[in-house]
Amino acid sequence: MSKRFDLLVFDWDGTLMDSTATITYAIRQAFEDIGLPVPTEREARYVIGYGLTEAMQHLAPRADDGQIRKVVDAYRHYYLARDQQLVLFDGVREALVQFAEAGFTLCVATGKSRAGLDRVLEATGLGAHFLATRTADEAFSKPHPAMLEYLIDFAGVEPERTLMIGDTTHDLQLAINAGTHSAALTYGAHDTDALAALQPLGIFDDFPALTEWILAHG
Structure with missing residues (x-):
């Protein structure tokens, strides 16, 4: 059966790596440290996927540039303190091998910085699976289509x-803006109803279910 897709593009945090809780914690701790109003957990989860500066500006629209720099620096401190504890979701490593063997080209589009993505690609050993990667400090933040x-x-x-x-x-609005198709995973930062409203081709509760669908229908 001929493939429907040639290129699979993955978000990183909350899609391939189980990092949502750590990012949320680091955002809220950073705001507390700097003395800015601390976002709720839901508010902090919402900005995951944005570039880091854009995320902090969204959460603190009245903050000046100096405050944003301080909260970004504080966030990095808290995130990096837990960075080595982060793991891939079950089935990710095996699935990437299967996708490559099935003839798909693989890429990453992420709100992480280049330094942050390179660090986790090296730590996980996954870098060789991806033809190219694009980060938030190399393009406009999601959902702008440039990335x-x-x-x-x-x-x-x-x-x-x-x-x-x-x-x-x-991620799903990024796909719409770039004229591509999308698929959603429910175990990350945004709830299922919000994901469904953007009409992805499929919504999956775990990575093996996504993998099975792509290999059968992608």
Whole structure:
């Protein structure tokens, strides 16, 4: 059976790596340290997927540039303190091998910084699986389409033969803005109803279910 997609593009945090709780904790601790109003857990989860500066600006729209820099620095301190404890979701490592063997090209589009993504790619040993990666300090933050458009152009594929896979509405709106298809995972930062409202091709509760669907229908 011929494939529907040539390119699979993955978000990182909350999609491939179980990092949502750590990011949420680090955001809230950073705001407390700097003395800015502490966002609720739901508010902190909402901005996961944005670039770091954009996320903090969204949560503190009245803060000046100096306060934003301080909260970003504090966030990095708290996040890095737990960084080595983060793990991939069950089934991710095996699935990436299966996708490559099935002939898909794989890429990453993430709100992480380049330094942050390179660090986890090295730590997990997954870097070799991806043709290209794009981070929030190399393109406009999600859901602006530039990040995904770059990967599509780099891979030499058409948008309609690209599947964006993520756990937030930012990922799904990114796909819409870039003219690609999308698939959603429910175990990350945003709830199922919000994901469903953006009409991804599929919504999956774990990575093995997504993998089975892609291998059968992708």
